[in-house]
Amino acid sequence: MKKQHKGVLLILMFVSWVAILASGCRKDLGNYDYTPIDSLGINNVQDSYQFTIGTKANIFPELKFVQGTDFNEADYSYEWASYLGNTTPKKIVHTGKNLDIEIPLGIGNYRFYYVVKQKSTGITWQKNFTVAVFGTFQPGGWFVLNDIAGKARLDYYQENRDTWNTFPTVYRDFTSLIKDVNTGNSMELTGEPISITTFNNRDAINTSNDFRLYINTTKQTQWINITNGFTWDKLRYVFANETISGEPANVAVIHPGNGGAYAYKDHNLYLYNFVYSLYGTPINRISNVAGTFPISEHIAAPYSATNSTMHAVFFDTQNKRFLRTFMSSVGATPITGSGYGLDLANVGKDLVWMGYTRVTAAQAIAILKDGSNRYYLARLNFPYSTTATGIMVTVASFDEITNQATALAAADKFAVDQQYGYLFYVSGGKLYQFDMDSKVAKIAHDYGNRTVSVLKINPLTRTSLQAVPSTPRLFTPGYGIVVGSYDPQSPTTSGTVDFYTATGLMGDLTVSTPQLTGLGKVVDVKYSEL
Numbered sequence: 248m249k250k251q252h253k254g255v256l257l258i259l260m261f262v263s264w265v266a267i268l269a270s271g272c273r274k275d276l277g278n279y280d281y282t283p284i285d286s287l288g289i290n291n292v293q294d295s296y297q298f299t300i301g302t303k304a305n306i307f308p309e310l311k312f313v314q315g316t317d318f319n320e321a322d323y324s325y326e327w328a329s330y331l332g333n334t335t336p337k338k339i340v341h342t343g344k345n346l347d348i349e350i351p352l353g354i355g356n357y358r359f360y361y362v363v364k365q366k367s368t369g370i371t372w373q374k375n376f377t378v379a380v381f382g383t384f385q386p387g388g389w390f391v392l393n394d395i396a397g398k399a400r401l402d403y404y405q406e407n408r409d410t411w412n413t414f415p416t417v418y419r420d421f422t423s424l425i426k427d428v429n430t431g432n433s434m435e436l437t438g439e440p441i442s443i444t445t446f447n448n449r450d451a452i453n454t455s456n457d458f459r460l461y462i463n464t465t466k467q468t469q470w471i472n473i474t475n476g477f478t479w480d481k482l483r484y485v486f487a488n489e490t491i492s493g494e495p496a497n498v499a500v501i502h503p504g505n506g507g508a509y510a511y512k513d514h515n516l517y518l519y520n521f522v523y524s525l526y527g528t529p530i531n532r533i534s535n536v537a538g539t540f541p542i543s544e545h546i547a548a549p550y551s552a553t554n555s556t557m558h559a560v561f562f563d564t565q566n567k568r569f570l571r572t573f574m575s576s577v578g579a580t581p582i583t584g585s586g587y588g589l590d591l592a593n594v595g596k597d598l599v600w601m602g603y604t605r606v607t608a609a610q611a612i613a614i615l616k617d618g619s620n621r622y623y624l625a626r627l628n629f630p631y632s633t634t635a636t637g638i639m640v641t642v643a644s645f646d647e648i649t650n651q652a653t654a655l656a657a658a659d660k661f662a663v664d665q666q667y668g669y670l671f672y673v674s675g676g677k678l679y680q681f682d683m684d685s686k687v688a689k690i691a692h693d694y695g696n697r698t699v700s701v702l703k704i705n706p707l708t709r710t711s712l713q714a715v716p717s718t719p720r721l722f723t724p725g726y727g728i729v730v731g732s733y734d735p736q737s738p739t740t741s742g743t744v745d746f747y748t749a750t751g752l753m754g755d756l757t758v759s760t761p762q763l764t765g766l767g768k769v770v771d772v773k774y775s776e777l
Contacts, residue, residue, distance in 0.1 A: 601614070
């Protein structure tokens with residue numbers, strides 16, 4: 248009997264267990280509607296925008312469910328949130344479906360998130376994009392780096408975009424108006440001014456190309472992002488962040504190239520390549536040879552907006568020889584060519600100055616001096632190549648010009664014209680023009696008692712020189728001879744910048760752009776091509 252009761256008990260337990268399982272897995276027959284979540288498409292919102300302070304954004308998203316679910320605007324809430332830099336909290340800019348208001352933000356580069364939330368379920372969809380907010384600054388004009396009693400000051404002559412080549416708005420001490428994106432504090436320049444450079448560049452974090460203004464002083468190299476509305480990040484926009492080891496922390500000169508750049512400091516040359524987005528160790532060395540050698544600050548680094556391979560020629564001041572490098576170099580290669588009595592690998596003379604011109608199929612121009620204070624002009628064929636190995640540097644001519652180039656022994660500034668190929672130099676307050684073919688010199692302009700502090704050309708980095716004739720705005724920036732001068736009796740207020748263009752057959756210089764005035768001791772001048 249006990250066996251039978253035990254069997255019945257087991258059967259009852261089994262039946263109860265099955266019933267429990269059945270009830271747990273039973274289909275819910277209640278009166279419910281199960282609707283799969285549809286995906287909301289957010290269209291008509293671009294990946295990036297640029298606005299000027301005080302203008303309406305006028306962004307009108309198109310909201311539509313992918314699977315055709317009806318969209319009722321009143322059933323959803325909306326949020327337009329912005330973030331400035333990496334450390335600031337979220338700021339709610341607007342809560343309407345459309346961003347049809349004036350942007351209530353200061354100058355800067357912002358990350359935006361547009362969030363649509365269904366009120367009944369809390370489900371959200373979002374679209375992210377970037378917004379660059381410009382102030383009253385327009386990105387075209389001349390930057391002038393001044394020395395004001397040993398301190399750096401940057402001025403900006405903003406170009407009238409309705410009447411090119413006029414500059415009705417001038418910003419003195421321009422960096423005081425540039426604010427750190429994280430703290431809002433003004434940008435400060437420390438150290439004595441050395442140079443400025445503008446060109447497109449990128450780094451490992453921001454892979455998009457930005458047109459930047461680099462400012463070099465004896466204590467710092469930092470940059471301003473002109474593309475994104477003259478933004479500046481004190482922690483990130485410094486030269487050390489563009490190097491492998493953090494050194495050098497600053498440089499004296501940056502020579503932009505297409506696909507990279509060269510930076511010079513203390514007789515060393517550093518190469519920046521877009522692939523690695525960093526400057527490496529000095530390239531003024533020979534592969535498989537220990538140590539570096541000092542080089543001259545004067546470098547022939549042609550820039551071409553239409554070619555992709557960057558090259559440079561520089562001069563070894565210790566061994567007195569010319570070398571070349573290209574955009575993927577890890578060192579330098581001595582140039583072994585010779586001709587007209589010049590051995591490029593064994594010059595035996597000191598380099599006084601070197602520059603580059605695209606005239607006469609492109610040449611590097613070098614002024615050399617021997618131990619007897621005789622001066623020589625070397626012209627090296629230096630075409631811009633699209634390949635690393637396709638370029639050949641050869642001697643086009645080599646002549647002594649001691650007697651032909653008037654007052655050359657006292658010259659301390661040089662530039663070579665990009666339209667006709669004339670050599671310009673400054674000696675004793677006079678600007679000389681020298682025809683390198685006929686070996687004839689003349690005084691192009693007499694500055695009298697004024698001191699000429701700058702003589703240069705302005706290499707274009709976004710537009711090829713071939714396109715300049717069809718772009719009148721860029722005629723002076725592309726072909727101009729730039730001269731900065733000041734009165735030694737009032738060096739902090741008497742500075743000016745003159746812009747000349749050469750004429751054929753050694754004709755008189757023409758004034759191509761109105762003179763910039765009200766400056767200190769002019770140290771460098773650079774044009775913004777945006």
